[in-house]
Amino acid sequence: MNEELHRFGAGGHLAGIVTLPGGRQHNVADTPGVVFITAGLMHKPGPYRLYVRLARTLAASGFPCLRFDLSGIGESGTGGDAEDAESVALRDVGDAMNKLSAENIATRFVLIGLCSGAEVAHRVALRDARVCGVVALDGFILRNAKYYLWHYLPRALSVSKWLDFIGRRLSPRRSGSEPEDEEQTALEFWRGPAPPRAQLEKEFTQLAARGVQQFYIFSGGSGDCSYAGQFRDVFRRVRFNDTLTVHFNRDADHMYILDADRRQLTGAISRWMQQRFSTAPSTRRTGAADVYRTGTTSPVRLAGRRLHE
Amino acid sequence: MQYPYMAVSTSICETFLNPKRDIESAGSFHVLPRLQPWGYSYAHFEIPRSDCFIRPKIAFYRVNMLIESFHSGAPGQRRYCSLHRPATRLTRGIGVVLCPPLGHEYYRAYRAYVKLAQALSQAGFAVLRFDYLGTGDSDGEETHARLDDWVQDALHAAHDLESSEDTSAIVFAGLRFGGTVASLAAERHPHAAAVLLWDDIVDGRRYLQELESLHRGMLADQERFPRRRGASESAPGELLGTRYARRFLEELGNLSLPKAIARPGILRLRMRSGPASSDDAVEMQGGLDHGWHDGHRMEESLVDPDAIRTLVSRLNAALA
Numbered sequence: 001m002n003e004e005l006h007r008f009g010a011g012g013h014l015a016g017i018v019t020l021p022g023g024r025q026h027n028v029a030d031t032p033g034v035v036f037i038t039a040g041l042m043h044k045p046g047p048y049r050l051y052v053r054l055a056r057t058l059a060a061s062g063f064p065c066l067r068f069d070l071s072g073i074g075e076s077g078t079g080g081d082a083e084d085a086e087s088v089a090l091r092d093v094g095d096a097m098n099k100l101s102a103e104n105i106a107t108r109f110v111l112i113g114l115c116s117g118a119e120v121a122h123r124v125a126l127r128d129a130r131v132c133g134v135v136a137l138d139g140f141i142l143r144n145a146k147y148y149l150w151h152y153l154p155r156a157l158s159v160s161k162w163l164d165f166i167g168r169r170l171s172p173r174r175s176g177s178e179p180e181d182e183e184q185t186a187l188e189f190w191r192g193p194a195p196p197r198a199q200l201e202k203e204f205t206q207l208a209a210r211g212v213q214q215f216y217i218f219s220g221g222s223g224d225c226s227y228a229g230q231f232r233d234v235f236r237r238v239r240f241n242d243t244l245t246v247h248f249n250r251d252a253d254h255m256y257i258l259d260a261d262r263r264q265l266t267g268a269i270s271r272w273m274q275q276r277f278s279t280a281p282s283t284r285r286t287g288a289a290d291v292y293r294t295g296t297t298s299p300v301r302l303a304g305r306r307l308h309e
Numbered sequence: 310m311q312y313p314y315m316a317v318s319t320s321i322c323e324t325f326l327n328p329k330r331d332i333e334s335a336g337s338f339h340v341l342p343r344l345q346p347w348g349y350s351y352a353h354f355e356i357p358r359s360d361c362f363i364r365p366k367i368a369f370y371r372v373n374m375l376i377e378s379f380h381s382g383a384p385g386q387r388r389y390c391s392l393h394r395p396a397t398r399l400t401r402g403i404g405v406v407l408c409p410p411l412g413h414e415y416y417r418a419y420r421a422y423v424k425l426a427q428a429l430s431q432a433g434f435a436v437l438r439f440d441y442l443g444t445g446d447s448d449g450e451e452t453h454a455r456l457d458d459w460v461q462d463a464l465h466a467a468h469d470l471e472s473s474e475d476t477s478a479i480v481f482a483g484l485r486f487g488g489t490v491a492s493l494a495a496e497r498h499p500h501a502a503a504v505l506l507w508d509d510i511v512d513g514r515r516y517l518q519e520l521e522s523l524h525r526g527m528l529a530d531q532e533r534f535p536r537r538r539g540a541s542e543s544a545p546g547e548l549l550g551t552r553y554a555r556r557f558l559e560e561l562g563n564l565s566l567p568k569a570i571a572r573p574g575i576l577r578l579r580m581r582s583g584p585a586s587s588d589d590a591v592e593m594q595g596g597l598d599h600g601w602h603d604g605h606r607m608e609e610s611l612v613d614p615d616a617i618r619t620l621v622s623r624l625n626a627a628l629a
Contacts, residue, residue, distance in 0.1 A: 003448075005378055015378055017446055041610050043419055045445050048550035052446065074423065075376050075391050154535075164531045220535035253533045255608060259544045259552055 001059045006066075008099035014092060015075035016068030017044065018105065019059040026062050032132055032277050033106025034058055035096045036067040037089070037117035043074030047114065047255040050262055054112065057270050063277070064105045066096055089120045090127075097130055108132045110213075110273065113139070115222075115254070125212055126203055133213040133276065135269055138222040138254055140194050142234045150226035197234075204238045213276045215245045217265065221253030245272060381439075381469045382448070388462060389446035390439040392473055393430040401433040403502065403628060404476035408439075408463045408483035408490040412520075412551035413607050415444060417599075418484050421611045425482075428621045435474035439466040444551075454554035456493075456561060463494040471500070478502035480624065484611075485601070486510050488579075489566065496572050503576035505624055507616070508601065513564025519602055520548045526604040549607065578623055582616060593619055 001022040008014050036051045038044060044067045045052045055065035069076035071088045079088065093111065100106045110133035111121035118139030125131040155161045194200070207214060218225035225231070228248040247268055252261040377394070380387035395401070407422055409415050426436040441462045443449035453459050467479050480503045481491035488509025495501040510516045527549060528538040546553045553561075583598035596616030600606035 003380070005380065015376070041420060042416070047416070048413075049445070053450075074419065075378050077376075160537060161531055164529075168532075221533055226535075250535060251538065255550075257527065257533075257550045258538065258542060259547050259550075260542060 001056055006099060006103075008068075008102075009071075009076075009092065009095040010079055011077075013071065013077035013079055014068055014095055015044075016066050016096065016099070017055075018100070018103070019055040019065040019067075020105070021059050021062045021064060026064060027278075028104055029107055030278055031063060031106065032108040032110045033097075033100040034063050034065040034110050034112060034273075035093060035100070036065065037093060037111060037113035037120050038067075038070055038073065039113070039115040039117040041073060044069050048257055048262065050114075050256055050265070051112075053262060053266050054269060057266050058273060061270055061274055063110075063273060064100065066100055068092075068096055086120075086123070089116075090124055093120060093124045094128065097128065101130075110135065110277070112269070113137065115139075122203070122207075125207055129210070131212060133215070133273075134207070135215045135217070135272070137217050137265075138219055138224070139216055140200055141216075141218065141224050141231055142194065142197055142200075143224065144230065144234050146233065147226045147230055150230075201235060201238050204235060204240065208238065208240045208243045211243060213243050213245075214240070215247075215269070215272050215276075217247045217249065217268065219252040219254050219256070220248070220250040221255075223254075380448075381465065382442075385448055386442060387448045388439050388442060388465065390437055390466060390469055391426075392470070393426045393436040393438070394474065395433045395435055396427075396430045397433050399433050400435070400475075401628065402475060402477045403433075403480060404435045404437065404467070404470040404474055404478075405429050405480045405482055405505070405624075406437050406439075406463055406467045406470060406491070406494070408466075408481060408487035408494065409441065409445070410483070410485035410487045413549045414485050414601075417607075417609060417611045418487075419610075421484070421613065421617065424614070425617050425620065428617050429624070432621050432625050434480070434624075435470060435476060437466050437470040437473075439463075439469075452551065452553055452557070454556050456557060456564065459490050459557075460493045460497070463490050464498060467494065467498055476500075478628075480505055480628075482506070482620075484508060486516070489513075489564070492566055495575055501572075501575050503578060503624065503628065505620060506577065506579040507620065508582050508599070509579065510564075511566040513561045517558065517562045523602070523604050523607065524548045527607065530604060532605075576627055578620075578627060580616065580620060582613070593623055 002020045004018045004020065006016050006018055008016065034055070036044070036046065036055065038046060038051070046054070046067070051067045055067050058065050070092050072078045076092075079091070083091075097109050100109070107130065109131050111124060111131055112135040113119070113121040114137040118134075118136035121131075121134045121136060122139060125134050195203075204214070216231055218231065220226070225248060228246075228250070230248075231246045232244075249261065249265065252258070252265070256262045256265055377392045379390055379392070381390050382388050405426075407426060409422065410418050422438055426438055429436045439462065440447040441453065441459055443452040453462075463481065467481070470476065470479065477500070479495075479498055479500050481495040481498070481501060482505035483489070483491035484507040486509075488504075488506035489511070491504050491506060492509065495504045524543070524547075525540075527533065528540065528543070531537065544552050546555055546558060578592050580593035580596065582596040596613045596619065599611055599613070600609070
């Protein structure tokens with residue numbers, strides 16, 4: 001496993017880390033590169049280093065990975081144009097994929113995102129044919145009648161829940177600091193409502209028809225999913241054609257704060273990637289020489305653009 | 310991308326009113342109008358001092374990024390570092406090493422650290438941010454087993470900064486545990502001129518008790534988890550999303566820093582957030598209450614531009 005620092009995007013404003021399979025070749029044409037998409041104001045390690053662990057685990061399995069800071073986050077600057085948060089995020093992910101292509105690392109991509117990152121992954125997959133897989137952590141889902149049953153019934157029957165509820169009402173939470181203006185704009189975008197059911201059904205159908213592999217993982221702590229079959233029930237009219245895998249981590253919170261939950265999640269994603277995508281060098285000849293890439297061992301110093309005098 | 314010319318901001322007033330700033334030998338100096346809220350992009354223009362009000366000479370510079378990130382250290386032991394060079398020709402010749410806090414507070418403070426570094430670089434300081442080994446984007450899966458190793462990371466970062474920039478002195482700065490590391494590192498660095506401390510930890514035992522209490526509260530938080538999680542579901546040494554070595558936690562629990570920096574000649578600037586207290590070891594008071602002990606605010610990004618302005622202006626004045 002080797003990690004390299006890279007700058008990309010218009011003007012080199014995006015900062016990212018590429019994790020390459022160490023000491024082994026991967027078939028650039030067949031092995032998808034993995035791009036991690038952060039959520040909200042989070043920077044590239046992900047929540048509690050989840051993306052660092054995932055990238056290093058997947059790279060050890062043969063998948064090159066890129067985790068990066070979205071525009072205006074962490075070490076990434078702004079692109080300079082006045083755009084809404086959604087457009088900026090979509091452009092940034094496109095730039096990330098372009099970077100991996102330009103470096104001859106991958107030509108197909110699996111996007112992994114948490115929460116708003118999952119929504120971005122979905123939207124990029126719709127418009128970019130290079131995306132062959134989406135791993136959505138607490139991505140789009142709708143609430144049905146059974147959701148409310150599974151959500152409220154255990155709470156109504158639990159003494160500890162009632163005690164907790166009463167305790168919260170008696171000790172009002174102090175409000176935190178208010179985000180500054182542009183953060184508020186971005187946060188308002190990410191807090192917006194999910195698209196209507198009909199639109200999501202159409203989009204999932206579109207992705208399935210293209211053969212995009214979709215792995216939807218929900219946590220019990222997200223508050224939007226309360227039982228394992230909810231996603232399939234809600235979107236039962238969509239023909240996923242064996243492209244869909246759904247997991248429900250009932251006990252985990254939205255941010256996977258516990259190490260054990262992160263390990264379980266990492267294992268599930270790693271197994272899914274190995275089942276769905278090959279990392280073995282291809283023996284097929286495509287008319288052009290198959291391109292293989294070996295990870296480098298020397299760290300690359302980022303060359304930030306400097307004042308030109 | 311070509312950035313358009315913009316009118317000069319308050320930077321000119323600061324330049325004229327602060328005669329101790331270095332002036333370019335050619336008789337011209339730079340002022341820096343901010344084009345982006347975070348100061349990532351600038352247009353610079355030169356004004357010859359001799360005919361400033363008659364024939365100002367204007368030149369455009371395209372600046373895309375002033376943050377340079379790099380790995381430092383042996384393979385497998387590399388720290389992730391980000392360098393903010395002085396965003397002005399009026400440099401101070403002083404470097405600032407920003408030492409990050411621990412665990413969940415590292416994530417809370419990351420954005421504030423970037424903003425603080427930007428503000429310091431605008432004031433002419435060279436600034437280096439870094440991630441300790443086993444944290445953030447640095448190598449390693451395990452955090453340090455000894456308190457001294459965390460301090461060593463800060464000292465290595467100072468060495469990296471001195472190697473990259475022309476500095477005659479170093480300031481160690483940090484929030485919470487980062488302030489603790491800053492204090493310890495400053496005691497050992499030969500060129501340390503000051504420590505800039507923001508809600509730093511001086512009583513390790515009390516801090517550890519607070520973290521353990523927050524962790525227990527987190528496990529029982531049924532707004533976070535559908536059911537209460539048991540203590541056995543945490544890994545050994547795990548506190549609020551990060552695992553620590555048992556030895557480090559023991560050393561942290563025994564840590565008690567003196568109120569004054571022992572080594573003479575090191576200036577200490579300490580800020581306490583929130584309402585005023587009777588703590589006489591505080592040089593600055595202000596900013597917002599960041600709810601360090603509030604389990605509901607554990608993942609809240611720290612936003613406090615007033616505190617950042619106060620820290621930078623006090624440091625600027627103290628080292629003038």
